[in-house]
Amino acid sequence: MTYSVAVSGASGYAGGELLRLLADHPDVEIRTVTAHSNAGQPLIAHQPHLRSLAHLTLQETTPEILSGHDIVFLALPHGQSGQYTDALTDVKLVIDCGADHRLTGKDDWDAFYGGDFHEAWSYGVPELPVGAKKQRDLLVGADRIAAPGCNASTVSLSLAPGVAAGVIDPSDIVSVLAVGPSGAGKSLKPNLLASEILGSANPYAVGGSHRHIPEISQALRAAGATGDIRLSFTPVLVPMARGILATSTARIVGDVTDAQIRAAWEDAYGDETFVQLLPEGQMPRTADVIGANTALMGLAVDRAAGRVVVVTALDNLTKGTAGAAIQSMNIALGLPEGRALSVNGVAP
């Protein structure tokens, strides 16, 4: 069958990437695209790269317009999905790319977001270890899915295997991320102007205030972390439109060998298509995953520092958001998991 699809927030970056991928998906028909201030305009005026969707016009984002589709993607600013999700009861599958349905703990929500708290939905990072299982298992047949935060899923994927295997200490984690500005959306903020970003590296949300921190803790807890989870997390904007390169490091627990450490990640991802551990001595770069649904991961054991270092590269808009959403959709609907998703990046 062909599923009818609506995408809200279609004039933004996450919405655009959803549409780019869905345009090549043989099992869906993109019937409706919606936006807020841009409603009434042609989609292509805001997404001029989506030439095959030149026939679509942006409609208002309302529950009425979104209802009546088989699948609805919400690519709205954080805190805005909730008002729609209650009304979309007739929609078979709703996938929220915002944060509203990611967190299980109301305290975390209140501390990092604020506003109305909404229940958590199935988390859209299929490869994440969840105890002895994978998050994939919890997505089969799901009707409500929360796509991940792009930074959060990058760090969670990086560290969950070691946490699950008990070889790294979740109370001593540091992650520093080089991120492209598209992760911040199409917002008209001075610090996102090209003249401010070109030739510069700009940190933000330094010192524990970034909203993805509780999302990572939640994922590591699900992977099996016990005791405190303490994470120092710093994102740095760098001059590339897309991409996240997360350098994560955690203290080695006890007297595990290098081989035991490496085995934790190999066991977790050895059979995965879209999360690949590189051979020893190799490290990933974001160039190789642009437009792909792939997370590339390199692992080093630094005995002098007593730490494992995991470097993960992914495209924040693809594997970090829209690709994860569609991969999760494929799983929920019983379609081949990789349909309409590419493992190959566009490089150089």
Place this chain on the structure above:
Amino acid sequence: MTYSVAVSGASGYAGGELLRLLADHPDVEIRTVTAHSNAGQPLIAHQPHLRSLAHLTLQETTPEILSGHDIVFLALPHGQSGQYTDALTDVKLVIDCGADHRLTGKDDWDAFYGGDFHEAWSYGVPELPVGAKKQRDLLVGADRIAAPGCNASTVSLSLAPGVAAGVIDPSDIVSVLAVGPSGAGKSLKPNLLASEILGSANPYAVGGSHRHIPEISQALRAAGATGDIRLSFTPVLVPMARGILATSTARIVGDVTDAQIRAAWEDAYGDETFVQLLPEGQMPRTADVIGANTALMGLAVDRAAGRVVVVTALDNLTKGTAGAAIQSMNIALGLPEGRALSVNGVAP
């Protein structure tokens, strides 16, 4: 008096930055520029931005040609300075921008560099705390100076105040750096091609192999660190020609207050011109220090993570190399410390 100056490695990036700054220095005359394979060519063929030095021709880098100047700068690949320094006995002041005279420990040299070991010279980072003094005090009247590694000085400046004050634990340090490719020099390596760097973040020397690690340890030891120094250090190449943004984090020691932590850095740098601690809540970006001799530093205390986070921005070629060298020269010669150095960056 006017000092006669020779700059070797004048066709490279560090050499070019030395010349850019020296060209505006009223107390020196750039008499000689030397290079290796480019000898015989006009300087401006390799440094087309140095219009005021269009009259200079690159000569061979030999002890004979370098001798007879008041001041000689060596901007040569690591391991190549030593052969010249022994021969320059008649030169009043020699400043080596390579690594050959930075390390005090032969073991460190053997482990991270190899080849002939040379004695350590006065280290050219004037603002670094050294016990109760500053490195500046050790540069007064010096006749042999080792300019710092750009990544090393960035991290050392970031953490030395906290180490000296005993508020952070030197055995639990993580530094991740976003760095521009000019730090790697004008080498013809595939990974330094524009097509490989544009739009990408590329880590290198992951897992404890970077050569600046022992240099940082040495500086922290000089600042007062006792016990083990354990540093996880990861540089990431990002698409900006110049600049280092170092995110360094260390575990908080004992039950010091936030004010006590901040005071450590304020005490160290409150009177400095070229190392500035930003007000609470502010973080630096590399754009603001391009071409300047300034290191900008932001500090956050992350109680949830139990860590201090220090983010430092500087220009690898200026404050990281050539500016540090000239600042140190000014001190050694008894000139005003900031002569020919700008505190203002070129932005945007």
Place this chain on the structure above:
Amino acid sequence: MTYSVAVSGASGYAGGELLRLLADHPDVEIRTVTAHSNAGQPLIAHQPHLRSLAHLTLQETTPEILSGHDIVFLALPHGQSGQYTDALTDVKLVIDCGADHRLTGKDDWDAFYGGDFHEAWSYGVPELPVGAKKQRDLLVGADRIAAPGCNASTVSLSLAPGVAAGVIDPSDIVSVLAVGPSGAGKSLKPNLLASEILGSANPYAVGGSHRHIPEISQALRAAGATGDIRLSFTPVLVPMARGILATSTARIVGDVTDAQIRAAWEDAYGDETFVQLLPEGQMPRTADVIGANTALMGLAVDRAAGRVVVVTALDNLTKGTAGAAIQSMNIALGLPEGRALSVNGVAP
């Protein structure tokens, strides 16, 4: 049927893009990849973005190894294809991405390239007007195809409709191109280092020496140009890995109306999928065609200057080289013309 394919020059940028597109082509099997100095190494060591081709090893580029395939792509430096093409008599379809088989005139070859002259093959720009036909018509059933020069096809596509319709004067043409460095290949040249390209615009081959000039003249002649063709052509390297934005302008002939001018391009490309004329008042940008086989074109009539201005954006590696090659292959083999090619770009 499934065609067996060999790609030479597989470790370079054009080779990599061919492989990226072919990897998703349902009618081909990539059986062999070859290189020169990198032979013996895994393909993925040189094309780490091509995860689905991790099983391939680079072999030597020899006639013996290339023979025996249904289709051979040559992505070699200019002047090197000829030695192989003579030997590949048993290969059903050979597509040369180099310049060796593009020019019909030996004088042009001698003046701009030099070395052995080889006969011209069918030119791989299907949408080009050729008299009253399209170049597409000449590709049906072809067994030897010359993929275009990326700059040349951009300018030829920009101007051929106006030349064919007689509304612009081919003796008064100026083209200035903003181009990404990937068009220059993976060569280890100082001017292609990231530090030289980042933050800078660099012209090259100024004043009539660029090798694509005769290729453009030939295409415009084929489109119907009579009399002198005089083209001022200047490419400018800018800091983006991929993409060409060509601004071409030519004097308006006689007293044609704006509508007549616009009609020339609408008639030529109105039915094309991969060459799209934007509505009046709109101009293209390279961001929208990255990874796509699409050329986007904007047209303005500047009456004060007496000139038509055509701005065309395309991806030099896709529509400019590898996409054009595969589109031409599809036509030659009777496959759907757009198979394995996307009209949508990867943006932002």
Place this chain on the structure above:
Amino acid sequence: MTYSVAVSGASGYAGGELLRLLADHPDVEIRTVTAHSNAGQPLIAHQPHLRSLAHLTLQETTPEILSGHDIVFLALPHGQSGQYTDALTDVKLVIDCGADHRLTGKDDWDAFYGGDFHEAWSYGVPELPVGAKKQRDLLVGADRIAAPGCNASTVSLSLAPGVAAGVIDPSDIVSVLAVGPSGAGKSLKPNLLASEILGSANPYAVGGSHRHIPEISQALRAAGATGDIRLSFTPVLVPMARGILATSTARIVGDVTDAQIRAAWEDAYGDETFVQLLPEGQMPRTADVIGANTALMGLAVDRAAGRVVVVTALDNLTKGTAGAAIQSMNIALGLPEGRALSVNGVAP
């Protein structure tokens, strides 16, 4: 004496560059900085690279606050200077970096800008040929100066010598410019977001609508152009914060020799410090003039095309705006022309 200075528009890019240069000028004291919506805030909150000016606070932009200084710089959006200039009668020297006092013809103003027309002031491009003189001669003792448009002065400098010497035809000119986004100011427009500019080349004002066209025509007329001036002018935004690379080409007149052509530019600029014609065969790049007050120019004669090609690189904020303003100020006040201006760029 020390001149007291006020800079309006001090939170923008042009204002920031004025302040960066003035901060090192020994003959001025920056007494007042003003802004519009940012009034009341510290200057350094908006210009964090200007560390030496951390003591300044942005005041309101009003005639009262600007009056009473020896020198006032207006760095305001186009059309906003006029309201202040009438009121600043007591100010010895007013320099407008906006367009309000550039054009001599009201028709041009009405056609390209609109709103109130103001009289033209002395034009701040000292090196421009004006008949047998230089524009410099008209700036001596001036009390009202209009700093140039950055694109306009680049093209005017490129072509005026050839026009003045009668070797190129002003009715057949094409200029295409690669420009950085800082030229568009700190405006919050979607097309200036980093995600839109990174990795892309974006044309704008195509087809004769750019406001700098009449300014160029006026300069070429002043240089000696007779008859029609017809200029096709296309700027292209590229991913570099600063810089203009203008490729200008004009038809060769009559049967002048290559040497005669080259002599026109050599005669015009041979004695200039800040406008330098490169030796034959060399072309400039923007990297070499960043932060400098230098325009670098390359010239080629393309006999096949029948055109002269002039490529000029300058920094839009320095030589294109603030540097030109300060150079003009120096001339007007009888100070050394190059005071506080560097001929050397910051590269790489």
